Amino acid sequence: xxxxxxxxxxxxxxxxxxxxxxxxxxxxxxxxxxxxxxxxxxxxxxxxxxxxxxxxxxxxxxxxxxxxxxxxxxxxxxxxxxxxxxxxxxxxxxxxxxxxxxxxxxxxxxxxxxxxxxxxxxxxxxxxxxxxxxxxxxxxxxxxxxxxxxxxxxxxxxxxxxxxxxxxxxxxxxxxxxxxxxxxxxxxxxxxxxxxxxxxxxxxxxxxxxxxxxxxxxxxxxxxxxxxxxxxxxxxxxxxxxxxxxxxxxxxxxxxxxxxxxxxxxxxxxxxxxxxxxxxxxxxxxxxxxxxxxxxxxxxxxxxxxxxxxxxxxxxxxxxxxxxxxxxxxxxxxxxxxxxxxxxxxxxxxxxxxxxxxxxxxxxxxxxxxxxxxxxxxxxxxxxxxxxxxxxxxxxxxxxxxxxxxxxxxxxxxxxxxxxxxxxxxxxxxx
Amino acid sequence: xxxxxxxxxxxxxxxxxxxxxxxxxxxxxxxxxxxxxxxxxxxxxxxxxxxxxxxxxxxxxxxxxxxxxxxxxxxxxxxxxxxxxxxxxxxxxxxxxxxxxxxxxxxxxxxxxxxxxxxxxxxxxxxxxxxxxxxxxxxxxxxxxxxxxxxxxxxxxxxxxxxxxxxxxxxxxxxxxxxxxxxxxxxxxxxxxxxxxxxxxxxxxxxxxxxxxxxxxxxxxxxxxxxxxxxxxxxxxxxxxxxxxxxxxxxxxxxxxxxxxxxxxxxxxxxxxxxxxxxxxxxxxxxxxxxxxxxxxxxxxxxxxxxxxxxxxxxxxxxxxxxxxxxxxxxxxxxxxxxxxxxxxxxxxxxxxxxxxxxxxxxxxxxxxxxxxxxxxxxxxxxxxxxxxxxxxxxxxxxxxxxxxxxxxxxxxxxxxxxxxxxxxxxxxxx
Numbered sequence: 001x002x003x004x005x006x007x008x009x010x011x012x013x014x015x016x017x018x019x020x021x022x023x024x025x026x027x028x029x030x031x032x033x034x035x036x037x038x039x040x041x042x043x044x045x046x047x048x049x050x051x052x053x054x055x056x057x058x059x060x061x062x063x064x065x066x067x068x069x070x071x072x073x074x075x076x077x078x079x080x081x082x083x084x085x086x087x088x089x090x091x092x093x094x095x096x097x098x099x100x101x102x103x104x105x106x107x108x109x110x111x112x113x114x115x116x117x118x119x120x121x122x123x124x125x126x127x128x129x130x131x132x133x134x135x136x137x138x139x140x141x142x143x144x145x146x147x148x149x150x151x152x153x154x155x156x157x158x159x160x161x162x163x164x165x166x167x168x169x170x171x172x173x174x175x176x177x178x179x180x181x182x183x184x185x186x187x188x189x190x191x192x193x194x195x196x197x198x199x200x201x202x203x204x205x206x207x208x209x210x211x212x213x214x215x216x217x218x219x220x221x222x223x224x225x226x227x228x229x230x231x232x233x234x235x236x237x238x239x240x241x242x243x244x245x246x247x248x249x250x251x252x253x254x255x256x257x258x259x260x261x262x263x264x265x266x267x268x269x270x271x272x273x274x275x276x277x278x279x280x281x282x283x284x285x286x287x288x289x290x291x292x293x294x295x296x297x298x299x300x301x302x303x304x305x306x307x308x309x310x311x312x313x314x315x316x317x318x319x320x321x322x323x324x325x326x327x328x329x330x331x332x333x334x335x336x337x338x339x340x341x342x343x344x345x346x347x348x349x350x351x352x353x354x355x356x357x358x359x360x361x362x363x364x365x366x367x368x369x370x371x372x373x374x375x376x377x378x379x380x381x382x383x384x385x386x387x388x389x390x391x392x393x394x395x396x397x398x399x400x401x402x403x404x405x406x407x408x409x410x411x412x413x414x415x416x417x418x419x420x421x422x423x424x425x426x427x428x429x430x431x
Numbered sequence: 432x433x434x435x436x437x438x439x440x441x442x443x444x445x446x447x448x449x450x451x452x453x454x455x456x457x458x459x460x461x462x463x464x465x466x467x468x469x470x471x472x473x474x475x476x477x478x479x480x481x482x483x484x485x486x487x488x489x490x491x492x493x494x495x496x497x498x499x500x501x502x503x504x505x506x507x508x509x510x511x512x513x514x515x516x517x518x519x520x521x522x523x524x525x526x527x528x529x530x531x532x533x534x535x536x537x538x539x540x541x542x543x544x545x546x547x548x549x550x551x552x553x554x555x556x557x558x559x560x561x562x563x564x565x566x567x568x569x570x571x572x573x574x575x576x577x578x579x580x581x582x583x584x585x586x587x588x589x590x591x592x593x594x595x596x597x598x599x600x601x602x603x604x605x606x607x608x609x610x611x612x613x614x615x616x617x618x619x620x621x622x623x624x625x626x627x628x629x630x631x632x633x634x635x636x637x638x639x640x641x642x643x644x645x646x647x648x649x650x651x652x653x654x655x656x657x658x659x660x661x662x663x664x665x666x667x668x669x670x671x672x673x674x675x676x677x678x679x680x681x682x683x684x685x686x687x688x689x690x691x692x693x694x695x696x697x698x699x700x701x702x703x704x705x706x707x708x709x710x711x712x713x714x715x716x717x718x719x720x721x722x723x724x725x726x727x728x729x730x731x732x733x734x735x736x737x738x739x740x741x742x743x744x745x746x747x748x749x750x751x752x753x754x755x756x757x758x759x760x761x762x763x764x765x766x767x768x769x770x771x772x773x774x775x776x777x778x779x780x781x782x783x784x785x786x787x788x789x790x791x792x793x794x795x796x797x798x799x800x801x802x803x804x805x806x807x808x809x810x811x812x813x814x815x816x817x818x819x820x821x822x823x824x825x826x827x828x829x830x831x832x833x834x835x836x837x838x839x840x841x842x843x844x845x846x847x848x849x850x851x852x853x854x855x856x857x858x859x860x861x862x
Binding site: 005007020021022023039040041067068069096097098099100102117119120122123127128131132134135138139142146149151152153154155156157158159160170171172173174175176177180182189192193194195196197198199204205207209211219220222229230363384385387388389390391392393394395420421422424426427428429430431 | 451453553604608624628815818822
């Protein structure tokens, strides 16, 4: 009997197929079992009538418990009442692996209980839908850059120095060489790579030893970071806009079933089109003041400020030209107002906050060195980074986009911890 | 003037375009400068005739040094003598960033000198070709799995326990939770994910604190690991074969220019077709003995043994069913000969050694527990892993493929350190 995956079931209408999966749920009457089978690609109702199967098979199904591994064979039948439009008329059933007292039942469980059982929790309809959306986001991002001539260059995880200070770094003893730090960003390497390959991106895990317990922080998260030689801040804002729109469109297109499971209001996502509103930091401060927020010019925007700002727009908003003092040392100053940095943060709508942060980078070696000193960074560790300015320096720009934040926004999640299979937080590193 | 990338130059034949890049090389006569310009996407000969440009522009080019950032404008002209078939007839030149005493000259440099300047070395024709091949390998792998219904599930980097012993782990202090270890493999998590999503893969950096200084070891390397529920050893060998062939074909198709730069003998790669020869460990031992190698049944294959074996075949060879004693604790024993594991190593030809290692995993909870105890692993740390067998256990299989080893083989490299942008080895963690 041909083995089929549930996601392809429509192609098998009228055929006899075998589905290999697990029992998600069972309802039974005296003469009929309704088995909801999941195989990792979807959920399917398998209907077993007493009249169609051997008596011992029917009895076997009487005692099947949640998450038993089962192989069912039967005919695929279109049925408009069935979720997904098809069901399986079961003729044989085989139990491959039993499951007793599966801990995650349809009742409510606390978040710690579920996170302790994350390896099982991901089997649920909701959690597996989120992971599929994440898969689509990652691939949409990669396809976006690959189709535009970008070269993936994996930047190192072990780094000898830090892009943005050392307080939030994870140190790792490294043989006889002292301490390596887990990367917080591939950007500095990206800059060297862009000088070699023109348009590059890195996409890997990044680490922040932040003691924040907020719903917007993980200690380990994935970030994509493009960097483009000869690109200005405006170029990078445009690239960021296009990326976000491409990702949203792809998820709407390919993962509508998952968004439905998540009960996501997709009309909010359908509004995400270019151009995004562009608001300078100065204008942002005005908006905050107009909305009665007590905010002092010169500060960085906090989570609440971002929420107030993003609520003014029906799509992501690009906030640019923050005061240089609250931003990273490597950002190019605005030539018209050097107290500002040529930078941009893209804030997601619906209160999801910053999903992208980027900038034009300092091109001048002397200015960069001055900034390294002002920030009390060890010059020696940055000699290689200065080299990028010593040997054929060009204007260049890039940004980073946090994958969990995007997934969280697109899925409408309350907390980043559901946007990754095995979340790592200050108080959790297992399973 | 439209800005063009060198890789697209053929599309601009006869047009005036601007190329933004760096000076790779210069030859000059009294009335003509031949400037080899690179822009990260390729190399182009830009010809500047004294008659065609302002006198000061011609003089400027007289003093241009290697890796100066330059913007050149001119007409694209087909010329069969030019490398790539096109050249640019320059009418204007602008210097964006100077470059004095660029350290990597056309003369020979030692490997440490070059690795210390890896951020610049990657600008060379050879190194950038390798990075482009790597890019293609990674994307071929991802496309392979995505097009076959696999879901990417990123497995965690911070793990509480180790898949294969703790001696080669990097420990990281983790807040108040004690020590996290950097992942050596996502496999254990993949197994849980396959039970949730059917067919999954992870693809990320992995870490081994091995003190080996061989040309086949890095402390940080990228690995792709698929895992399939309901798959047997044979299924996973077939999947591995198909993956390798898909990657080789894609690189031959899309990166012929780069392979030419690397002077790779592609006839050796063109022979890589399914099916691969499949050789049991027993047969492998016989082959070694026939070739006069002193090898005792029961040992693991060493690098030299692998080379002797792989030299018998014109394509990768799948060696299966090693003695369980030399393999990992989680491998399913061969039901016909329980002293053997249902495992496979795929050895690349031309002496490149193991590129893939995989197995069917133990499905039975009791047997798995027994193995955990035999290997003196802490049961508590593996409770979640045992859960996969407690709740609907199914046969399942998967493998890991090391990206740097594949890149190294496809590019014909002597050492893994050139197969990644910023190699990390026992004696190197910078730049």
